[in-house]
Amino acid sequence: MKINDLSRENLPRHIAVIMDGNGRWAKNRSMPRIHGHQVGMDSVRAVISTCAQVGVEYLSLYAFSVQNWLRPETEVRALMLLLKTFIQKEIDNLHRANIRVTTMGEIDRLPRDAYELARSGLEKTRDNTGMVLNIAWSYGGREEIVRAAKEIACKAARGELDPAAIDERCVARHLYTADMPDPDLLIRTSGEMRISNFLLWQIAYTEMYVTDVLWPDFREEETLRAIAEYQTRKRRFGRTDEQLSVNA
Secondary structure, eight states, X not given: OOGGXXXXXXXXXXXXXXXXXXXXXXXXXXXXXHHHHHHHHHHHHHHHHHHHHHTXXXXXXXXXXXXXXXSOHHHHHHHHHHHHXXXXXXXXXXXXXXXXXXXXXXXXXXXXXXXXXXXHHHHHHTTOOXXXXXXXEEEOHHXXXXXXXXXXXXXXXXXXXXXXXXXXXXXXXXXXTTTSOOOSEEEEOTTOOOOTTSSTTTTTTXXXXXXXXXXXXXXXXXXXXXXXXXXXXXXXXXXXXXXXXXXX
């Protein structure tokens, strides 16, 4: 499937991706796990390029979870090096493509040099007006909700917020994704049927697409297949088909 084969109607505004299967891809080839992560970076580039060309407005990539800090120290160090390498090699290309890079998660937990590189990348692209590339580093969905609850509680304690005014919109404004629409499509590679603590609040009505393809093999064609599948879905948001027909 090629980009020109894809319908330009009913495109998802926001795609979120759980990039899974790097370790298994490497193990299947009797290679170190980090080699899978390295090849997976080519998939990151391919998916970013494809989504930008298609016209996706927001792309959120789950790169490193809070729980990933529990992995072997050698793997964590290698992943941090990959982060730095990606920023150093790709930020200029992303900037030229008018892509704005944002992050969500506890990025202050990153090693100092990786943190500084990440901040410089955000600053360089912050005025770009094209697709938003939102990278989740040291991120957890439950942790994000707890963080939002603490901020809201502190505002209420200071008298800056009436507890009676706390509603879904209020909570959403205190999430990392406050300036983004909720994801329309969540892609998970490697066939695992779980959401792994990713965007727990935001994906309440998100369409899910799970593929057995491991992340290092997930490129342009697979991205387009996921979008094409999304375009066949009927999103009801709790309503009936009859209500949708009346409102159409």
